[in-house]
Amino acid sequence: MFTLITSDDIFRSNVGAALYHTGSLLEGTEYFRTHSHGFELRPFSVAPGFRLDHKRLDVGRIKIDFARIDCGKVFEVIQVCDPGYYSCRIPITGSCEYRLHNAKWTLGPGQILAGNPFDSIPKRFVAPYTQAILSIEVGALNEVLAAELGHPIVDPLRFEPIPSAGPAARLLSTMVEFNWMTFDTGTAATHWRVARQLERALLVGLLRAAPHNYSVEMELQSREIAPHYVRRAEAYIRANMARDLKMEDIVEESGVSSRTLFYGFRRWRQTTPMAYLKAARLDCARMALTGASVAGGSVTDVALGVGYQYLSRFSSDYRARFGERPSDTLLSVTRQ
Known part of the structure; x- marks a missing residue:
């Protein structure tokens, strides 16, 4: 759960890429499709007051996207193709629902959800919804996992698509906040040596926080x-x-x-x-x-x-x- 910064802090800050904002449903859905690389935003109904805010922060081979979406009502995000990267959602406000293994899961603040590039699970969001999304190159995550295990990765890494909470999930959220505030205080963190260490810390934190097929090992x-x-x-x-x-x-x-x-x-x-x-x-x-x-x-x-x-x-x-x-x-x- 984010405790040090709020969504307003994020979208007011000069950190990362320039803020994108639109109140147009048509422009917002097209922007979402273009910048999410494999996902589409689908509102269930047209309601007044549509809003999409987006900022991106690059930490080595990790992209941290902060998005705030308000469609007035419920909306859905569909994966239409393999995006080619692993992801991790960290809700800041609002909630997300999806069905898996004949059960309904709800993801909200205080939890994280790791996703595989080869899994397509439709998710329904209750607006207004704000989240941080980590997008991670497959090679970067495999590299760190192999180093942690001490041997090459033979079987593909597969995260269990269930919400995770607890100390490890809170630590990952805190590290995302730390990265945001570190970049907000100056340019030192943008040095490639520093960014490499911040990248590794985030990847190890994700591998510890979200269950996957190598967790037991x-x-x-x-x-x-x-x-x-x-x-x-x-x-x-x-x-x-x-x-x-x-x-x-x-x-x-x-x-x-x-x-x-x-x-x-x-x-x-x-x-x-x-x-x-x-x-x-x-x-x-x-x-x-x-x-x-x-x-x-x-x-x-x-x-x-x-x-x-x-x-x-x-x-x-x-x-x-x-x-x-x-x-x-x-x-x-x-x-x-």
Whole structure:
């Protein structure tokens, strides 16, 4: 939640690009289409007093857009094509509603919502609505994620499209405010070295605040660098999870005794090697199911593809981890 600056502060400031303002519905919708790169603004009805204010702040490879929209009534934003970037919405005033997984979600101040370039989820907004939107180059986010994990990104990063709140979300909002105020106080922050550090802080903050398919791996890693044998075992697990891996296979690959390997995973990952294997399989399965509507496949195909031999065990483990059956995930994505 923004606590240090208000939407009026944002649109009065000289920070970033020049303020765009229009009271014309026709001009506003065309401007929105042109500058959002893949989204369209669709009011449900024509009402007097239309207003669109927009400013943009560039922080390295991140664009922070501040938009205030008032259509007099409810309006909708539709994704018409892949915009080619990840995004994060931070409401300042107003609320946003959308349906997902047979449930209705409401996004408002104090929450954030991360979006994937390949997901299209229509959102309905209650005007007047003001938000900050982070638009992030795919390569920039993957670069920081790989550095945080300590290995290349093999599977595409996929954010869970559900509102997030709590300390991490508040910290991200505060960092956006900090960037705005930093740029407002002078030109020092525009130096490329400073902008690079501000960019990285925002990206790490987003990866910590919004749930995604690498969240578990990030949380399992402690601040200390794990020993080489733990990282070697992890890499072996990720590369061979589709096989019928046994504990002795992982121990042999690690190059240390089973006792040492168990201690290493407990000390640096707060888990066990086999529990890490299960988490890796289920995370991979969830991502495969969310893409099955496009790539094709079934729950059975996905279960076998990540190394499960028994469908009942897969369904049980999946439900325990994600709170829904694999078929529910597949069906909800197919319906979007």
